Amino acid sequence: MNLVTFTADGRSLWGVTTADGVIALSPDFPQWKTLRNVIAEGAIAQVLEAGKGRAVTHRDGSFSYDIPVPNPEKIICVGVNFPDRNAEYKDGQEAPAKMSLFPRFARSFNGAGQPLIRPPESPQLDYEGEIAVIIGKGGRRISEEEALSHVAALTLCNEGTIRDWVRHAKFNVTQGKNWDRSGAIGPWAVPFTDPAQIADVELVTRVNGEIRQQDRTSRMLFPVARQIAYISTFTTLVPGDIIVTGTPTGAGARFDPPIWLKPGDVIEIEVPGIGTLRNGVADE
Numbered sequence: 001m002n003l004v005t006f007t008a009d010g011r012s013l014w015g016v017t018t019a020d021g022v023i024a025l026s027p028d029f030p031q032w033k034t035l036r037n038v039i040a041e042g043a044i045a046q047v048l049e050a051g052k053g054r055a056v057t058h059r060d061g062s063f064s065y066d067i068p069v070p071n072p073e074k075i076i077c078v079g080v081n082f083p084d085r086n087a088e089y090k091d092g093q094e095a096p097a098k099m100s101l102f103p104r105f106a107r108s109f110n111g112a113g114q115p116l117i118r119p120p121e122s123p124q125l126d127y128e129g130e131i132a133v134i135i136g137k138g139g140r141r142i143s144e145e146e147a148l149s150h151v152a153a154l155t156l157c158n159e160g161t162i163r164d165w166v167r168h169a170k171f172n173v174t175q176g177k178n179w180d181r182s183g184a185i186g187p188w189a190v191p192f193t194d195p196a197q198i199a200d201v202e203l204v205t206r207v208n209g210e211i212r213q214q215d216r217t218s219r220m221l222f223p224v225a226r227q228i229a230y231i232s233t234f235t236t237l238v239p240g241d242i243i244v245t246g247t248p249t250g251a252g253a254r255f256d257p258p259i260w261l262k263p264g265d266v267i268e269i270e271v272p273g274i275g276t277l278r279n280g281v282a283d284e
Helices: 037-039 044-051 083-087 163-167 224-236
Strands: 003-007 011-017 019-024 075-079 098-105 116-118 129-135 151-158 183-191 202-207 212-216 243-245 267-271 277-281 279-281
Touching: 003 044, 011 044, 037 044, 075 277, 083 243, 098 243, 129 202, 129 224, 129 267, 151 267, 151 277, 183 277
Parallel strands: 075 243, 116 279
Antiparallel strands: 003 011, 003 183, 011 019, 075 098, 129 151, 129 243, 151 183, 202 212, 202 267, 267 277
16 A cells, blocks of 8 residues: 545545555544645554555545645755766766755646646746655754665656756756646655665656656665755755655757657656656646
8 A cells, every 4th residue: 555645526635545546544534634744743654554454435537646745845856866867968077976956846746647737938848757755754964874764655756847947047947847737746655664665776757658768776876865864964854855866868858859748748657666657748
């Protein structure tokens, strides 16, 4: 079972997944309004236990996925975190000594199955398949050795980007990374119990069935533990924070000519043990 936030009949609910749908558990735990509260209370194991043997409350097709952790305090994204991605820049520079970071806002993401929204201001909507880490235990100046003990769950992210807007300014990409509903997170949160879940797994992005991105987490320039240690040096991480860990080479901007997303396209991001995040595209 995995943790899930979803909407059914106009109500936002949380619960656990099954092969046929989901089990709503939020009515049984009114003290925890959202999965962010569950994570903050260290209650994931209790919730999973409560879901055992229960009947499906909402079958597939009767609900829509939301991002697993609603309204996280922080979503921090790591840029240029694979060797081939660094080489894309063709600037002759070796892999950076320090990681590149930028923030995203929660409203810039949809849930699984919802379309990425292409705004009228630009046709340059692009995809970036990534693994996202959900923080369970907060902290400041977390050591790299202890970092993975602060992870509650894993999920997937399509870090949709409006490419020309990331180049509007000299020193930041924030305005190209935060268009409303331009990306997606989900479909669920997989409880993190073993470092092997993130150490060396394959990340694949497909567009209309064609593989566009493919790499392994063992090749990250900055592994997840180092990301947590570095980020927590300058900001306090709190339960429910999300770290989006970096995308491999192969985004649409790197084709000649570039291949931008358009309505009708289907993007799938797949990682064994986590699942598949699938989204379409629609114009605003």
